[in-house]
Amino acid sequence: MLSIECAFDQCCRVEKDEADLPRVRDAIAACVDPAGDGRYSVEYRVIGRDDGVLRHIATSGRTSFERGRATAFIGAAVDVSEQRRNEAAVRSSEAQFRGFAENSSNLLWIVDPAVGEIIYRSAAFERIWGISCDEAPATLEVWMEHVHTDDRVAVARALEAVKAGEVTQYEYRIVRPADGGVRWLRDTSFPIRDDHGAIMRIGGIAEDLTQEDSRQVYIVSARPSEARHLARLVRATDYRVRIFESAGAFLDIAPVLAPGCVLVDLRKARDEGLSIPRELKARSIALPAIALDEPEASAASAVTAMKAGAIDYLLFDEEALLRQRLAAALAECHPTTGSPTRDQEVGAQIGRLTSREREVLVGLIDGGTNKVIAQALGISPRTVELHRAQVMSKLGAGSLTELGQIALAAGLSPSKAGAKVRKPT
Template sequence: MSTAEAFPNGGIMGERMRTHDWAATPLGPAETWPQSLRTALSIMLSSAFPTYLAWGPELTSFYNDAYIPIMGDKSSSLGRPFPEVWSEVWDTIGPITKRAMRGEASYFEDLPLTLMRRGYPEQTWFSFSYSPIRDETGEVGGVLCTVHETTERIQAEAALRESENKRAAILEQLPVGVGLVDPEGNIVLSNQILQQYGLAKIPSRDPIQGEHWRGYTPEGQRLSPSDYPSARALRGETVVPGVDFLVTLPDGQEIWTRVSSAPFRKTAEEGLGAVFVVQVVEREKRTEQALRESQALLQAAIDLIGLSPYTWNPVTGALDWDARLKAMWGLPPDAHVDQEVFLSGIHPEDRPRVEAAIVQCSDPAGLGIYAVEYRVIGIGDGIERWVSTHGQVTFEQGRPAAFIGAALDITERKRAEAALRESEERFRQFAENSSNTLWILNFATMNLEYLSPAFEPVWGEPREGVLGDPSRWSRFLHPDDRERARRALERVRLGEISTEEFRIIRQDGIVRWIRNTFFPIRDAEGRIRRAGGIAQDITRHDGRFVYVVDAEEATRRGLSHLLRDAGYKARVFSSGKSFLEAAPALAAGCVVLDIGRSGAGGLVVPRELKARRIGLPVIVLGDAKGDVTFGVQVMKAGAVDFLPVPYGSDQLLAAVASAAASTHEEDEQNQEAGRVRLRIAEMSEREREVLAGLLAGRTNKEIGRDIGLSPRTVETHRAHVMQRLGVQTLSQAVLVATSAGFQAPSPGPNVPQGSDKPET
């Protein structure tokens, strides 16, 4: 039998089956198909129910016209393997198909499947059955799938549930009791607040509840139950704003409520129901009397803070001001005010802003809020004042109808804000131009909130990399100094001010010594919330700084070029006064002072440096005017060298090099003394006691007797002391310790001189 004869009908899919090239499929030409397949296809094509047939081991696909909408935009799947057609859901339907091919029928209801039938993932639901179809041999030849898509129903049910949940959620969120009443007066829906009243029916339909719910007119007359709001709503009336009821609750407590109601009908076929709202007004009743008292208190508060309420009629422009507000405009209490007077007192620079705020608050499309701060020039007294005004416009029929607002004189606040800004600006300029690093630490976060620009050249990093990183600051500290810095911060938490010296290690490996003053910063309540600090770089430099003091610009410029070309860091000062003001904060170096022809009168700089004990050696350049004793006067004034004019460049550079070398030598001595002090500080208390005894000239036995130790133990401590100081003889230990400033008790009667032989 030919394909055309086999499927004479069957609609669109019947025609497709007749024209399909079946010889190219695993099933082969239609003439060779078994009768069982032909019969199944005939039933499928004749069915008005969406049906799908998968036949043979390859599950070749067939489906009828009713199944076409389920396919969506998929290309024709006729003759393709079932797993290929529905590959996106084969993980779900594949096992079902395998069971059917083993002879097991299946039925599923509202099974969720995500299909790709319109070019995107689509959530769908289906009810279907998979039935095995047996061939002539009695074996299962294919699977017949009858399918019903339930996506629309599932989505509609979900939407309904969501709607009902939203309605229930909305009812539960309302701060009042809400109920829905059927035509017989039964409460069919209520929120939890209404359920607390224990109502099954509205009071007008329940005689017992009618005694517990007593309604009153505004004049205090008792209402008949037939005039209760819900009863009237069931007759088609709307009762708003409502009726006041004195309600007796199930626990016997009495409260005042206000009940409103309106007719309600779900559908045209249903009888008339009602919705009613119960609002507790107990507080309202109780506060009616207190309202008058509160108004008096409000007026007292207004007077206390200097607030001036006022009104404005947007239609007529009329203003109602009190005496305090008129005084802000420099007007007497009895002065007439209108919109023109109001605007005339506003500072010319601020008037456009005020007029714009008036236009904005008068726009019905906006919120009607008026809030602006501006200056006023007193009309009668000419005094400038700052005024803050806030108000609200009310609208009627889309037009501004009334305005009520309040004004406050904020002149003192503005002055304080200006003073604060000025103070902050002074601090900013000081911080940005200071050679010391200023910092502020937040104790709550342990973050640095502020670092002055001086941080970057000392620490060798940009400030941005440290601000906001709680750990970065501590990582700079030398490991041996971290605990000391931490303790200093803890003392600040307790309100103490302390100064510590510690080392930092920059990323480039350079070690610098810092002297830091820690101090607490308190908030408005006096609580210590932050720590502040002033960090000074006290690292001794290599003496390459040269400070040129010369009143003549040309000479200053020449000296500066000469020194810089020689590799020095030159800084010039135009007068001795400006130099002496900066001298305490300058790094180590030397001074080149050109006194010109001023003679001994120009030696103020070395004398002042000597008197203040500022270790900057001074080289004086000047005209001795033939006085051979002038050089002696220069040296007595505190200078380290004198070069009479004219002098050679080599002479000056040699003098500077000599002064720099002395500075470097002193710096090394100071650094070595500092290292010794650190090593002594690291000693145990016993070791320091032994060192003190050695400096006092005592023997081991005498030291042991003084501090309660045996001579052998003293000998052990003595060896540790020598090792820590890095010396081998007693005289070396005495020299090193005394050069570091270690103080020992007065020497006893026996002071051994000690030899330079190594200690054993």
């Protein structure tokens, strides 16, 4: 007579995905352990022996014990492959939507009309409204208080039409809660229906029609007190100011910020600060950067900042002198306009690569093989090969030589470490 363990082995002899085998074995060992409750519940993937098809199987059951020994088991196995495929498709669709929404200069929003709750707004909200998404109105009722009084009736009618199933386009003004500024918006709103045709959500795309004022300065500083001090100096030159506490926080929403320039404080987080002009250049974001450094900084520091892409370099010296030099630098600091050059277009393409794809691109520029890049990034050579194909496809490169030329045109170059390990061809 087979033991419970052997019986499980016979029942589960379908070719399981190797990544799931340890979990299945652990679940089997646990359910036949007299010290446990005998319950068995695990989901795993199997590869059909005859058709090679990958399937998701959900199993559950319970073991019976006599005198401290497993004697019987009853359970069931259900094929949940279609359900898992549907869930993966939904996740992929949501990821694509968020990727589009978070990088759009227009504001995308979604509302639950049953309770009037605003359940989603994209990153452009912060630029248009002048406050963070965390501070934003949570309901339509509160949101309506910030619509210009002369436009509220028309906006309310438009939203009622959307709730009734119509697609509407309307223009209106909002009064920004932070500074009282008035902005003109054009909104295209539409109903979102479920599988039965019932309206479960309403959504919209709001375009900011306001003529932008380029007298905007973004301060990036890891020192809150110094950031506030800099903000006072900048406001004295009649510029508007917005403060970011880290390079990451700034770069996350840089693509949707209003035209202006960036004041980067290098005194506490130098490497992080220098990443700002580099990233702005690599992603073709037209926000000129001014670097600010310690009074005793060396000439080499200035050269490094300018090579990184800063258009000016100032020392945090005597306040009167700093105010004078800052005003002069800001007066010369204008966002670039006009049609993008070929180099800018390439930079924008590289800016749209994922972080992993950019890491692989840098590895290729350094002359690394798939194996060398895989070891450096802690991934498999096969994964590197897939990312490499994606990079070449996105950048329109037909060969590694052409890929290198494209990268150089965008301002990327081999690192010193890469130059040392490159093999001669």
